[in-house]
Amino acid sequence: MDPIEYRPEGVFLEKTGISREALLQLGPGLEAARSETQADLKAWTAGHPPAPDKDPLDAGFINLPERILADYRKRRGQSELGRVLATADRLRETVDRIVVLGIGGSYMGARAIMDACCHPMHNELSRGDRGSRPRVYFDGNNVDNDATQGLLDLFGQNGSFEQPEGRWAIIVVSKSGGTLETAVAFRQFLNLLNSTLKSPSPHTLGDLVVPITGAHGKLHDLAQALQCRDIFRVPDGVGGRFSVLSTVGLLPAAVLGLNVVRLLEGAVMMNERFQNAAVGNNPVLDFAGVCHLLEKERGASTRVLSVWSKSLEAFGLWYDQLLAESLGKSERGALPLTAVNTRDLHSRGQQHQEGVRDKLITNVIVDKCRRDPLQVGQSQWNQDQLNALADKTMPDIMRAAIQGSNKAYRDDKRPTADLHLPCLDETTLGQAFQMLMLATVVEGRLIGINPYGQPGVEAYKQNMHAILQST
């Protein structure tokens, strides 16, 4: 398993950046935050009620990958992961499309996994080219009338379950079980599915609806009423945006035929580095330390995650939510921003190069493409003058763009750091998810902000419900 590497050399700048010494000096503080994170996990495991300033304490995500894997190795088919794999196999054999309904942490991780690890045109491929893996769509993450109806049109177009291509299923994810956006969409898709199933049918709603939810709540009750064959739990002590490596992300990934054991093993690998490596050589502590120092010392309150792959846009958006909901509290917290490059060099690039000096740019660089490099090649129509670059490949051009933009930032004394992913696969992604979740928690502990919970989200919900009831 190749490790991902965090290389922050581009932040070591005089006056506008920080020094390596400053990062090392922060070492004891970062190590204390790491110890606190471990102590939190112990307290949570022991079931101790959290202190008021640590409530909620959703530390359960930290060793979740180890726990899931240990259970799987011991109990195989009887374990939670064994059940996830069996349900994924069943769905793959039965249906051609799946809609995953959920919002925030209940879908962003699954979307990030799909986009990073599947064929970029997965849903457009024939069933054969997809290896019989279902097409996967996401909804229930908005109340956008036309968007939901567009997807309902697509799912309703075959009209019957007679043909394999016409068969579809729903995975509905809500930890609380009561989130309005997801619940409204679920009702629409459930009604459509019900009307599509002609009796007598070998398939029932209970076979084709797979809920992932908490131990109690409206979705749990609905799942019981529908007699759902498989119901999965969002584990206790794991908050929505920290749940990507629970059934919330694992079931959609397994349905897509991805290797979920490798996802978890990648996260375990990151946990080991986090616990054992010293500052200066620890991706979690170094990332948290660099981000913190740049914000505190240089006012870098905008954190640009500059992903150099289209397949990582959803991963960037997953991180946007993680940082924003975890540390955006008490009138504090940096602003996360995902840029997809080179695309956004032609939109945001100008501002990043010459705008307000309030940004730390973290490049996420994929070192090895999945496919053979595409060469520019010779052409008889050389009006574009590309024959001069005929032997260059797309990865060569990407590398030049990364080096060129980093040099331009450095020449103007703008800080950058690089996060190198050896390739885009499950192991790499598992490491990256765990690294950023741990770094967010460490930074929260370092600055005295509880990274868990999202009390601010309640205000809009209460107003929205009051308005709906009064009109």
Ligand code: PA5
């Ligand atoms: O991080 C979080 O906890 C939130 O973003 C939730 O995931 C989101 O609000 C959805 O909540 P639920 O899963 O209860 O529907």
